[in-house]
Each structure stands twice: as structure tokens, then as C-alpha cells.
Amino acid sequence: MSEYDGSTADDGLTRTLGLLDCVLLSVGGMVGSAIFVFPGSTGRLAGPASTLAWVVAGLLMMIIALCYTELALAFPKAGGPAVFPAETFGRNRTVRLFASYLEGTSYCIGMVFSVTISALAIAQYLGIAFPRAKGYVVPIALAAIALSFLVNLVGVTSTSRTNLVLSALLLTILLVFVAIGLTRFEPTNYDPFFTSGPAKFFAAVQLALTGYGAWTAIPSVAEEVKRPAKTVPRAILLSLLVTTVLYTAVVVALHGVVAPSAFAEGSPVTTVPLGVAASKLGVPMVRQYFLPLAAVVAIFTTMLVGTMSASRVVFALGRNGTLPRAFAAVHSRFQVPWVGLVAVSLVAAALTIFPEYFYELLVIASVVGTGLPYALNIVSFVGLRHYRTDVTPPFRAPGGDALPAVALVALSVAMVGLGSTEVLWSVGSIALLGTYFLVRYLRRPDLFRQRDAATNWE
Structure with missing residues (x-):
């Protein structure tokens, strides 16, 4: 049986995050670079139908989140993850x-x-208010990454509080944008609604x-959450619901203001x-x-949450030995x-020095960093139900085996659509990851032959 509550955690981590902290970490992390950058690319792929793609993506994510919630508890x-x-x-x-x-x-x-991507986008948006900033994209991006690192370094509570203030300001401004955008709405921009085939639509969904x-x-910091049995499921589902509604409203307003012909490559x-939509308001x-x-x-809130989440995952890999113990x-x-924070x-x-590869990144x-991890943990959900009968989490996702089946099918369709656009980049990234693991296995075979004390598995 797993431990679900308590005030302390292992390896020096402490439980300090409540429901509001978790919801705002999640919403603040989601409502960031995605809504300010990605609608341009989804509009290029699917035209006005990208508004539907954002709704479908939100619903699909809720299905996946149900699997994760049971795993997290x-x-x-x-x-x-x-x-x-x-x-x-x-x-x-x-x-x-x-x-x-x-x-x-x-x-x-x-x-x-x-x-x-977020750091580079900060420089682009600063260039709208301060045109001289356009000539300093990389230095501004590096400064943003350094600031995100420092905020994360002083603790998860500091990250949460910073995110709280920034998210409140952000949501207010986005709601003003939606309200003004709807008053300038042009219905003709939605005719025709579908401007491309199914492949590009599902690429937009992915x-x-x-x-x-x-x-x-939220599951990444579960060891730092107060009363996780109650807090984790509520925070995950509530934050996804809020974000889906907000994303849909923003994208609807965007396509209502900007003509489909404007969504051309380059x-x-x-x-x-x-920024383009705002110029037309x-x-x-x-x-x-x-x-x-x-x-x-x-x-910047996306950067804060992304840095925090990735550092906890690197930490977990250091714990189980697949990365060096120093992590x-x-x-x-x-x-x-802190080692994970530095590495991330x-x-x-280092990646900011290649801004010309923005779309490839x-x-x-999307494919390697989002689709693949989700697929693996949907399979983990099946493993929990069928292999780990010794574990009884306090939350059981509805739908039985149909739930992961629906999630995998929908995720696969979406991944094929986008993955086909840059196959070599995605395959090459996975090949590099596999090569490192093989080298690690050959150099430290003892790590993979130990008995698991918790499960008594070989």
C-alpha cells in the first residue's frame, strides 16, 4: 500500500503545496507560450478548424489526465511521470x-x-513594445532562462507564489483580449471552416x-503536495477545465479577427x-x-513550471540509477x-543559439516530448491495474480498460499527423536517447539486476 498523506517526504523534500498552489502552477504553466505561439501554427495547419482542434486536444488531455491521476496517487x-x-x-x-x-x-x-521556445518567444513579444529588443533575441532568452532558474532554486513555495501573482495578471489581460476580439469578430473568416484534410487537422490537435x-x-511534485489523495485529482481536472475554456475563447477570437490567408508559412x-490579432483590434x-x-x-510562467517539472523528473531518474546518482x-x-535545475x-x-530551428524544436x-511520454504512461496505467494488484490508490479512474484504449487510439492518430512533418528529427532524438541507455546498461549492468525491495520483483 502506498502512502498518500503526511507532512514530510523523502530525500529532503517537504509537503508545502495546497490545492490553490497546484491549480495555479498547472494553469500558469499551461497558459503560457502555448497560447501566445502555437495558435499561429495550428491555424497554418487547419485554418479556422484549429478552434475545434484545441477543444479536441483539451478533451483528450482530460482522458489522459484520469490515467495519470490514478498513477500519481x-x-x-x-x-x-x-x-x-x-x-x-x-x-x-x-x-x-x-x-x-x-x-x-x-x-x-x-x-x-x-x-x-518560451525564452525565444519572450524576445519576440518584447520586440513589439520595444523594437530595439528585436536585435537581442538570444541575450534576452538567456536572461529569461537564468531568472527562471533562480526563482526555482530558492524553493517550490517561491515558484508557486511568483506564479500566483503572474497568473492573475495574465488571466485578466487575456480576458480583455477575448472581450475586445469578439466585438471585432468577422464571421466570414470562418468560411470555409475546414481548409485542409484530416491529417493536418490531427497534426493541429497534437x-x-x-x-x-x-x-x-502536479504529479511531478506529488511528493511536495499536502494531502495528495484529495488535492491531486481536484487540481488536475479543475486546471484542465479552466485552461480548455480559456484556450478555446482565445483561439475563437483570434480567427474571428485574423483572416485565414494571413496564416501562411513564414x-x-x-x-x-x-500580436498580429492585437494590431487589428x-x-x-x-x-x-x-x-x-x-x-x-x-x-515566463511556462518557463517556471517547465523548469520545475523537468528537474523533478531528472531527480527521479537519478534516484533509480538510469541517470547518475548526482542528479x-x-x-x-x-x-x-538543484543538480537537475542546473542541467535543465x-x-x-544551449538550444537558444539555434532560433532558426524553431519549428523543428x-x-x-510535441512528438517526442509530449506524445511519447503520454503513451508510455497510459501503458503504465494498464500495468498498474493488471500487475500492481498490491497497490490500492484512493482514486480509481472510470471506464476500466476502455479508458486507456481510447486515449492511446486518439493519441496515436494525433501523433501520426504531426510526426510525419519532421520524421528524421523525432526518430533521431529517440535514437540518441536509446543509445545513451544502452551505454549506461553496458557500463553498469549491476544497476539492472538488483531486486526491488518494494515489490520483491527481480
Whole structure:
């Protein structure tokens, strides 16, 4: 039986996050770079039908979230997404550790690339309010990554409180944008509604799905949540509901203001869609200052949550030995996995020097960093139900085996649509991850032959 409540956690972590903290971490992480950047790309892929793609993605994410919620309460540990496969992928320890490693590193790729994309987008939106900033994209991105690292370093409570203030400001400005946008709404922009085939529509769904990914911050910090049995399921589902409604409203307003012809490859709307929309609203203050400010705030909250989540997953991989044990270190003063924070921030910073590969990074973040980890943990959910009968979580997702089946089918359709656009980038990333694990296995075979004390499995 797993432990679900309590005030302390293992390895120096402490339970300090309540329901509001978790909801705002999740909403703040989701409502960030995704809604300020991705609607341009989904609009290019699916036209006005991208509004439906965002709704479908939100509903699909809720199905996936039900699986994760049961897993998170069965194994409420830091870096949960990487913990679940290690606990549920059958009886062979090597297979379970490989699944854990692939899940964790893929998840980190998604979060790290999201931090990089966010940092680059901050510079783009600052350029709207301050044109001179356009010439300093990389330095501004590096400064944003450094600030995100410092906020995370001083503790999860500090990250939560910062996110609370920024999220309140952000939601206010976005609601103003939606209200003004709906008053300038042009119905002809939605005729025709479908401008591309099913493949591109599902590619848009997969891309939009990436915009909902930050809710996984909650299972990632489950070891730092007060009363997780009650807090985790409520926080996950409530934050997804709020975000789906907000995303849909923003994208509806965007397409109501911007004509379909503007969503051409290489046009400004593909990188700063809300900035282009704001220029058509006829309210200079919104276009010049309010929206860029909201974008910078939103994108920075995504960076905060992404850095925090990825560092906890790296921490979990250090715990189980698939990454060097140094990654499991916790700072004695701030009680955060500081080595993971350093690693995540340095990799994100290194990637900012390649802004010309923005779309390729976006695809890898979506397919390798989002689709693959979700697929692995949906399988983990099946493993929990069928292999780990010794564990009885306090939350049981409805639907039985039909739930993961529906989630896997829908996720597969979405991944094929987007994955086909940059096959070599995605396959190459997975091949590199697999190569490292093989090297690790050959150098330290003892790590994969130990007996699991908790399960008595080989």
C-alpha cells in the first residue's frame, strides 16, 4: 500500500503545496507560450478548424489526465511521470527501467524545448513594445532562462507564489483580449471552416495537445503536495477545465479577427499570432503594451513550471540509477533538486543559439516530448491495474480498460499527423536517447539486476 498523506517526504523534500498552489502552477504553466505561439501554427495547419482542434486536444488531455491521476496517487513521488513505468512495466527490471528512462528523458525533452521556445518567444513579444529588443533575441532568452532558474532554486513555495501573482495578471489581460476580439469578430473568416484534410487537422490537435502539457507538473511534485489523495485529482481536472475554456475563447477570437490567408508559412502570425490579432483590434494600448506584457508574463510562467517539472523528473531518474546518482541531490537549504535545475537550465540555454530551428524544436517537443511520454504512461496505467494488484490508490479512474484504449487510439492518430512533418528529427532524438541507455546498461549492468525491495520483483 502506498502512502498518500503526511507532512514530510523523502530525500529532503517537504509537503508545502495546497490545492490553490497546484491549480495555479498547472494553469500558469499551461497558459503560457502555448497560447501566445502555437495558435499561429495550428491555424497554418487547419485554418479556422484549429478552434475545434484545441477543444479536441483539451478533451483528450482530460482522458489522459484520469490515467495519470490514478498513477500519481498510487505512487506519489517526485518526478512521477518517470516513476510510473518503473513501478508498472511488468516484472523485468531492465524493461521497467528502460521504460522509466525513456519516459523521463522524453518528458524532459518536451519541457526543456518548451523552456527554450518560451525564452525565444519572450524576445519576440518584447520586440513589439520595444523594437530595439528585436536585435537581442538570444541575450534576452538567456536572461529569461537564468531568472527562471533562480526563482526555482530558492524553493517550490517561491515558484508557486511568483506564479500566483503572474497568473492573475495574465488571466485578466487575456480576458480583455477575448472581450475586445469578439466585438471585432468577422464571421466570414470562418468560411470555409475546414481548409485542409484530416491529417493536418490531427497534426493541429497534437500541436495543441502540447499546449496542455504543463498540468503534469502536479504529479511531478506529488511528493511536495499536502494531502495528495484529495488535492491531486481536484487540481488536475479543475486546471484542465479552466485552461480548455480559456484556450478555446482565445483561439475563437483570434480567427474571428485574423483572416485565414494571413496564416501562411513564414508570416508573422505563425510566431506572434496574438500580436498580429492585437494590431487589428483598433486599440493601440492593447497592441503596443498590454498584450506584449501578458505574453511575457505568460511565457515566463511556462518557463517556471517547465523548469520545475523537468528537474523533478531528472531527480527521479537519478534516484533509480538510469541517470547518475548526482542528479538525485537535494539542496540542503532550499530543499530543491538543484543538480537537475542546473542541467535543465543549461541545456535550454544551449538550444537558444539555434532560433532558426524553431519549428523543428516545436515538433520534437510535441512528438517526442509530449506524445511519447503520454503513451508510455497510459501503458503504465494498464500495468498498474493488471500487475500492481498490491497497490490500492484512493482514486480509481472510470471506464476500466476502455479508458486507456481510447486515449492511446486518439493519441496515436494525433501523433501520426504531426510526426510525419519532421520524421528524421523525432526518430533521431529517440535514437540518441536509446543509445545513451544502452551505454549506461553496458557500463553498469549491476544497476539492472538488483531486486526491488518494494515489490520483491527481480
